Amino acid sequence: MPVTVPYVLEDRTGLNTGSDFDDLYDRIFFRVARLPQKTTTMIYSMNMRGSRHRDKLPFNQEPVAILDFTPNESLGTISYVQHPLNFSLPMSRYLRKTSIFGGSLLRKFVGSDGREYKWGYRVIEGQEWSCTTTDNYLVAHYDLKPPDVRAFDVTGNNLTIYEHFFHLTLEIIASFTIMRHIAQHNL
Template identity: 45%
Template sequence: MRPLQMPYMFEDRTGHVAASDYDDIYDRMFLRVVPHPRSPTRNDNVLAIYSMGRRSTRHGDTRHLERQPSVILEFAEGAAGGLGNINFFYPPAPSVTMPMSKYLRKTAFFGGSLSRKFRASDGREYRWEHKSADGHEWSCISEENYLVAHYDLRQPHMPAYGVSGNTLTVHESFCHLSIGRLLLSLTLPSDILASLLIMRYIAEHNL
């Protein structure tokens, strides 16, 4: 019998799209999202996702500067914001760049902007939906309509203890997606996190 694997439960430290650490509560994986350090403007339009290897214990930790980002999200310039490109870096495979609008497509031609589908690194298609299932803020659903992952906001009555209280959960059967491109390695960030950040950006900017 295959041993039961606990889902990845990432604690979103700040709740901000442009800057946060996502730490698995069981200390198996630690991801960071920050403005790209080599972006000419150093603003929130260009975000980098890093696999950190261990939990950060102090504010202002800069260990990510020693690492290669696994994903870069380049949003369009301007006050209104907009969708730009997503860049994947998974050595030794070549880097891949594509428009976000092609990576995350509306599920229906005349459908709302907050229901979009993407093809993940396992070759399968998944979709994100906003406030559609069991009270989750965001739900990631497979082609077979299984719940793959969900992002939840802190309930008003729950204490946060210095963090946002928001959580990203990736269920056991799909944990490889939280790591990336079929490589079961803790050095690679997720298809799920990258696509979720774009969806949250779309919602925040009414795109």
């Protein structure tokens, strides 16, 4: 049985409102970008790796997901616009706290496959963010570059998505972007 390498998506800037997530093996590419002077973040499926040169090219791509935050940066609406489900939901319903008294940085969502997944901040040693199934099977994780490792022209921060969950890549990136927004704005 062939071994499939997980998607290792390099977070090109480390910024939640403007970065590219490029697979190290050139299989998939996503751009997360905030509209200028707005509270809307768009997620685009790209045809090529992010680069300094791409930013100089005309950009006329349609987003695959839209994250509309409120004017005060609190949770708004998530919309999948080129997704098999093609739906919009309030973010608070899409990405719910795991319990009434649970922390804001531990949340769950239902994937397009009908299964429940949960994100947690620093719940697994060595991982900044972890996404697991309800029975704690690791789906994806976000790792920061160790401070003692040099990185040249990259951030060294990576989002890793495991093979059995490749079909959820867009949902993982969208929910992860919301989780980072929650942490950034103490929601």
